[in-house]
Amino acid sequence: MEPVLFGILSVAALAGGVGVIASRNPVHSAIALLAVLWSLAVLYFLLLAPFVAVLQIFLYAGAILVLFLFVIMLVHGHPLAHTGEKLVWQRPLAVVLSALLVLFLSYASIHGLTSPRASPGENFGTVQEVGRALFTTYLLPFELASVILLVAIVAAVVLGKPVPRGAETLPRPPREERPLIPAGTREGKA
Amino acid sequence: MSTSWYLLLSAALFTLGLFGVLVRRNALILFMSIELMLNAVNLSFVALSRHMDDLAGQIAVFFVFVVAAAEVVVGLAMIVEIVRSRATVDIDDINLLKG
Numbered sequence: 001m002e003p004v005l006f007g008i009l010s011v012a013a014l015a016g017g018v019g020v021i022a023s024r025n026p027v028h029s030a031i032a033l034l035a036v037l038w039s040l041a042v043l044y045f046l047l048l049a050p051f052v053a054v055l056q057i058f059l060y061a062g063a064i065l066v067l068f069l070f071v072i073m074l075v076h077g078h079p080l081a082h083t084g085e086k087l088v089w090q091r092p093l094a095v096v097l098s099a100l101l102v103l104f105l106s107y108a109s110i111h112g113l114t115s116p117r118a119s120p121g122e123n124f125g126t127v128q129e130v131g132r133a134l135f136t137t138y139l140l141p142f143e144l145a146s147v148i149l150l151v152a153i154v155a156a157v158v159l160g161k162p163v164p165r166g167a168e169t170l171p172r173p174p175r176e177e178r179p180l181i182p183a184g185t186r187e188g189k190a
Numbered sequence: 191m192s193t194s195w196y197l198l199l200s201a202a203l204f205t206l207g208l209f210g211v212l213v214r215r216n217a218l219i220l221f222m223s224i225e226l227m228l229n230a231v232n233l234s235f236v237a238l239s240r241h242m243d244d245l246a247g248q249i250a251v252f253f254v255f256v257v258a259a260a261e262v263v264v265g266l267a268m269i270v271e272i273v274r275s276r277a278t279v280d281i282d283d284i285n286l287l288k289g
Contacts, residue, residue, distance in 0.1 A: 048240055159270075
């Protein structure tokens with residue numbers, strides 16, 4: 001059962017991964033990312049981690065991906081004036097480096113495990129067990145995580161605040177260097 | 191079934207994400223590639239947690255989720271702000287810090 005499911009899910013995850021980096025339209029990338037996230041969530045169930053699996057679906061496939069889609073919606077109206085590749089050697093170098101990395105990681109994955117897989121304990125990975133560990137052994141990091149989330153919320157609010165007219169901190173790019181937004185669009189959108 | 195298979199899948203997904211970061215110029219797709227890498231690492235955390243019968247791996251995934259959520263919120267807010275002021279999501283055009 002496990003090998004069959006793993007085969008199907010890993011093919012789905014890899015196809016999704018290729019889709020994320022290969023599609024021209026960011027919306028298609030987001031949908032491909034959704035495929036990856038769901039395949040991994042089912043793999044987490046196979047690996048006796050139901051808490052992580054459910055969190056993956058709620059948090060990633062639910063919250064983060066919806067945020068992505070919102071931003072794509074906001075940004076999509078602006079045409080992507082593509083200027084062509086500025087660093088011609090970047091793509092071949094990326095292929096070589098990625099190939100080296102995947103070779104190294106595969107070697108480590110195959111030869112790195114010295115002991116066989118342990119048989120899991122009675123309650124391994126249940127929500128009760130994970131919750132107990134989070135609120136006892138890992139209590140301090142757990143509380144610090146809430147601080148990180150608070151900082152993120154404050155940062156998002158501050159970044160999202162409209163800039164008062166005439167007080168923009170970023171200098172506009174020179175007109176001859178880059179096509180700017182057509183006059184009037186900005187005021188119309190904001 | 192051996193844990194190595196899970197680690198191999200994780201390695202492949204991580205490399206795909208890295209390749210995306212290296213070759214794509216669209217800031218949104220760049221972010222999704224970073225998410226891909228984070229998910230690959232999560233998979234190896236969970237697989238090794240199962241391998242060693244140790245919950246610490248699953249706890250680590252929980253914290254990766256927290257950091258990923260914070261990163262996405264701040265990063266996407268920055269992208270929206272950049273689009274507002276410069277009308278581009280092409281990272282080659284966002285070069286004000288270039289010396």
